[in-house]
Amino acid sequence: MKQKFKLCLxxxxxxxxxxxxxxxxxxxxxxxxxxxxxxxxxWIDADDLLEVVAISETTPxxxxxxxxxxxxxxxxxxxxxxxxxxxxxxPSFVIIYIISLFLRTFEELQVIKYxxxxxRAGVLALLIKAVVSMFKKAPKNIVxxxxxxxxxxxxxxxxxxxxxxxxxxxxxxxxxxxxxxKAGKKL
Amino acid sequence: MSIFLLLFLxxxxxxxxxxxxxxxxxxxxxxxxLRHGWMTTRELVDFIAxxxxxxxxxxxxxxxxxxxxxxxxxGAVLSTLGLVLPPFIIIILxxxxxxxxxxxxxxxxxxxxxxSTVVGLIAATVMSVGLxxxxxxxxxxxxFLSANFYVSLGIFAAALFLLLYKKLNPILIIVGSAVIGxxxxxxxxxxx
Numbered sequence: 295m296k297q298k299f300k301l302c303l304x305x306x307x308x309x310x311x312x313x314x315x316x317x318x319x320x321x322x323x324x325x326x327x328x329x330x331x332x333x334x335x336x337w338i339d340a341d342d343l344l345e346v347v348a349i350s351e352t353t354p355x356x357x358x359x360x361x362x363x364x365x366x367x368x369x370x371x372x373x374x375x376x377x378x379x380x381x382x383x384x385p386s387f388v389i390i391y392i393i394s395l396f397l398r399t400f401e402e403l404q405v406i407k408y409x410x411x412x413x414r415a416g417v418l419a420l421l422i423k424a425v426v427s428m429f430k431k432a433p434k435n436i437v438x439x440x441x442x443x444x445x446x447x448x449x450x451x452x453x454x455x456x457x458x459x460x461x462x463x464x465x466x467x468x469x470x471x472x473x474x475x476k477a478g479k480k481l
Numbered sequence: 482m483s484i485f486l487l488l489f490l491x492x493x494x495x496x497x498x499x500x501x502x503x504x505x506x507x508x509x510x511x512x513x514x515l516r517h518g519w520m521t522t523r524e525l526v527d528f529i530a531x532x533x534x535x536x537x538x539x540x541x542x543x544x545x546x547x548x549x550x551x552x553x554x555x556g557a558v559l560s561t562l563g564l565v566l567p568p569f570i571i572i573i574l575x576x577x578x579x580x581x582x583x584x585x586x587x588x589x590x591x592x593x594x595x596x597s598t599v600v601g602l603i604a605a606t607v608m609s610v611g612l613x614x615x616x617x618x619x620x621x622x623x624x625f626l627s628a629n630f631y632v633s634l635g636i637f638a639a640a641l642f643l644l645l646y647k648k649l650n651p652i653l654i655i656v657g658s659a660v661i662g663x664x665x666x667x668x669x670x671x672x673x
Contacts, residue, residue, distance in 0.1 A: 314536050317652060321503070323538070349579055352592055355496045355568025357503065358538035363572040375573055383565060386537025387545050391557050393531060394549035401527070405663060407673045412662020413530045414523070414614045415633040416654045419640035420533070421607045424504035426645065428600045431501075438597040445601025449508065450608045456512045460498050460598055467594020471586060481593070 301370045302377040308335065309362050309381030316358070323358050327365070337369050358382055435481045437470040484552050485559050491517070492544045492563035497571075500595045503539045508602035510543055511609065519551050522613045533651045540564055629671045636661055 308330055316323045324347060331337050338346070350360035359379060366378025400406055432438055441463050448454035474481045491513050499506045507529070514520040520528070532542040541561060548560030575582050582588055614633055616624055624630055636658050643649040665671045 316538075317533070317536055345579070348583065349572070349575075351501060352583060352588060353568060353571050353575065354498055354500055355571070356499075356506070356538045356540035356564070357501075358541065359496075359565050359568045360572055363569050364576060367573055367576050372573060375569065379565060379569055382538075383541050383561060386535070386541045387557070387561055389535050389537065390532075390542045390545040391549055391554065393535065394546050394557070397531065397546075404666070404673075408663045408666025408671070409659035410527050410530070410662065411629075411633075411666065411671060411673045412636055412658040412660070413655055414526050414610075414658075415636035416640040416658030417526050417529050417533075418607065418610050418614050418637050419644055420529070420651055420654065421504065421507070421603065421610055422641055423644045424507075425600060425603045425607060428501065428505065428596075428603060432596040432600050433593050438593060441594055441597035442601040442604075445598040446604045447601075449512075449602060449605035456509045456602065457494065457498060459602065460509075460595065463594035463598030464591040465594065467592065467597065468587060468590030471590030471593055475586060 298370060298373060302373045304335075305366050305370060305374050306377040306381040309366070309378040310384055312362075313358075313382040313385040321357060323361065327361060331365060338365060342368070433481070437467065437481055441466060485555055487517075488548050488552055488556050489559040489563040492548070492560045493567060495540070495544075496564040497567035499540075500592075501599050504603060505599045506540050506543075508606045510547075511606055514547060517551075519547055522609055523617070526610055526613060530655050534655055628665075629673075632661070632665050632671050 312323060312326050312330055316326055324343070327346070328340075328343055332340060332343055346361045346364055347357075349364055350357045353360055359382070362378040362382040363375045366374035366376070368374075370377070401410065429442075432442070445459050445463060448459055449456065470481060495506060495509050495513070499509055507525075511522065511525055514525060515522070528543060528546060529539075531546075532539050535542065541564065544560040544564040545557045548557035550556075552559070614637070615630060618624055640654045640658060644651070644654060662671075666673060
């Protein structure tokens with residue numbers, strides 16, 4: 295029991311450290327997890343780490359939360375999952391809560407207004423890069439292309455509800471996969 | 482409905498229905514904050530920059546921020562809890578049967594749709610953010626004659642090139658864009 299508590303505490307501290315040093319979140323976290331959890335602690339091996347990435351991608355929610363919960367659970371059960379997830383969330387929570395208290399006042403400063411004018415154009419480029427990298431990871435077949443185009447058009451031009459779009463995409467993807475399987479064809 | 486319950490539920494939905502994490506959540510977040518009037522597209526874009534420049538996952542950062550803006554400290558706690566809870570529960574439930582889960586046709590089929598829709602959804606966000614960046618005053622002739630438009634265009638083109646071809650760190654993009662904005666601001670080229 296005491297052993298387990300100690301392990302959970304270690305998980306909490308390690309994931310808190312990961313939460314502090316990761317900028318950009320998600321995938322940026324994976325190499326740091328590898329360094330801390332696989333190389334230093336030896337808690338999971340490199341194969342497990344690949345599994346962590348795969349499971350985080352196939353389950354909903356932020357990559358950081360999914361991977362912390364999964365690794366914590368593998369190492370020390372539900373207590374470990376809780377410790378790791380709490381650890382990874384805590385630093386961002388504290389930092390952003392403090393920022394939220396003064397961001398609006400800060401944004402009134404002329405120098406910050408100029409800075410954000412420039413930044414917004416930079417953020418647009420960051421978003422386009424996200425589209426490019428998501429596209430690289432997406433399946434490349436006719437069904438996938440139709441879903442991409444339809445999701446874009448319905449949301450951009452008809453302000454469709456995002457939940458409905460996401461659920462429909464999952465259903466269409468599933469239906470297409472089942473039909474292709476039945477016909478013995480590859481999509 | 483109490484504002485706290487609303488925050489919890491909205492972020493619970495995001496935690497349960499966004500795949501891929503990070504920027505994949507932005508379309509969902511944008512729709513939610515605009516629908517409730519919690520933030521404008523411009524404020525969301527500004528916050529993306531703040532989030533990139535601070536540690537931690539984007540989704541956690543923005544849930545904490547919106548929660549705090551709308552409902553103070555308890556709001557921040559409930560939004561973040563709402564976001565974290567679905568993946569936490571789902572991962573614990575499937576961790577043991579993950580191999581089977583991964584290979585099932587249902588999961589693979591759904592993932593085909595989910596990985597594709599995210600591309601289209603973020604592209605839709607790019608469009609609304611693009612309109613905000615270049616045409617916040619509306620699409621009219623004066624826009625194309627203003628220095629603001631061309632300064633934004635220049636920063637955007639340079640940032641995109643550096644990100645895609647030079648793999649520059651996003652924080653450097655934000656710092657660089659900020660510096661350029663400040664220089665053009667104080668030299669009187671742009672008006673903000």
